[in-house]
Amino acid sequence: MRHMLFTSGPNKISRGRLFQKHFDQRIDVKHVEVTTPLWPKEFDGLRVGHISDFHLGDLMPMDRALSAVQMLKSEEPDIVACTGDVVDLNALGAEPLFEAMANIDAPLGTMLVLGNHDELDCAATISDMALEAGVSLLRDGRCTINHNGSKLHVAGIDWAKSQKKCSAKVARVCHDKTHLLLSHNPKAFSAAANHNIPLTLSGHTHGGQLAVRDKPNTNLAVAHKRSSGLYDREDSRLFVTVGVGAWFPLRINCPAEVAILTLRSK
Template identity: 30%
Template sequence: MRAIRRTISETEALDRAPQPRPDKIGARTEKFAHHWDRLIERWSREFGSSFVEDYAFAGTERHRVLHRRVYDGRIEVTEHRIRVHNLPESFCGLRIVQLSDIHHGLFLPFHAVLDAVELANRLQPDVIALTGDFVTYSRAYIEPVAAILGTLRARHGVFAVLGNHDFRVGAEGVARALRHEGIEVLRNRHTIIRHGGHTLPIAGIDDLWYSADLPRALRGIRADSATVLLSHNPQIIRRAAYYRVSLVLSGHTHGGQVRLPFAGSIFGRSPERMRFKSGWDRLGPTQIYVSRGIGTVVLPVRVRCPAEIPHLHLQPHDSDRSLPHRPGSEN
């Protein structure tokens, strides 16, 4: 909060400094941007949000510099220890960093994506999971966002699944651009990571509203194997529990995005979306982590719901015992 207050005072200092005289249209735009900034600033103070302030500073080049300076503070890196049944010994302590719902576009500019990627790389993770919605409405942002994500680094690899917005914009195009940057896109299939003589399957499915096929993604994985599943939509949890997936990583909900005092969140209010909307939960043998994500939709704001990079530390389960076989698996 201190960093944000300092930023505001710096903005005011810059406002008082002599400015080049803008032309007529430029002056009106500048005036509008100024009022808009003040409005968002006041709103954010009212509701205790700080992410909205990032956008208040995103309007002009001068503000972009300030926005960049405070951005790291605006993405919350959340740390979680997750105990997984049958986790192979070599993967005890495996660290997964999740980036979800980037929504690169007008609401989340290039440098903001870059900041999120830098923050993720600084954690030096073993695995990076990208859980969909890389873009929102426009194809124009596919290659730029893929290019930035191509700079992500993780010991065992960077894996991605597609979200509903990616399908709307062009699933093939998004998948191709990510693959071109060395990111493994899991479309109803799994991959195996290997370490110290042990293996850990990482499965991924297409978006639930489009062509998700969980049995196909899990085909060939041993029934007693710990499995991580990437699914953009957390509503896969019931099916994942049926197939005894160990851990699901999801996004899609943006954590509600705008959480008003007393009224609750504006997004994700339907009963089936109230649960599994944000954070850790479990259903039967399956644990899930739902990230609040990075970007926004509909409105370029977050209120009391900051952007999030989950940093998950996998640990063996204390009372490990063999679970019943996964339906349809090999053994």
């Protein structure tokens, strides 16, 4: 119903011009430096490629999704984090996108958590596609990456709508050594900060898609107090990407993006 009202219906009325205008919009590469004394010194300078919310489907054809992945690849990140909503309504034919994310060939791998739109379709199918392609899927799970004799502890939680449910997942999945948390919903950050997790990466909000210029947090994502960019609470940091895709064909003062975060331990 939402798709028909805000997306396919208006596009039909515009005789396809609405989608074409949307596809003509640029995708930015955003560079952000993130500094926290909680970040492990052994991984000082680590570059994280963060990509989220493709919504592969009517508003994100495969070639546009692959070009966003190529933008990230050309930045040569050390690790890739995808924070969900890879597909929108239908996972059929999504395999090349997971393969492209794995083929970025970041030395520390490509990590993925699922978003609410992934779970709306078929979480099991999407999980199989990701694993088959060589993407590390964190479904309320964690992993330890051994790199040059040091360990990076990464955790990821499945979609949860409320802050309370996110907090319960963080408590269950993370431990006191977790360095990096992937959560589609930025509402996990309060719990992450309580656990002194240095960095949480999220998507989901799309930055509201319609934003007021030069006024941070003034956008359509009114259900989220942290909806776009970098946030801190004490020494914990949260980065919320506005994502590469969309759930309606309009972005104002909120261009689509892929992000490169450089981590500093001070």
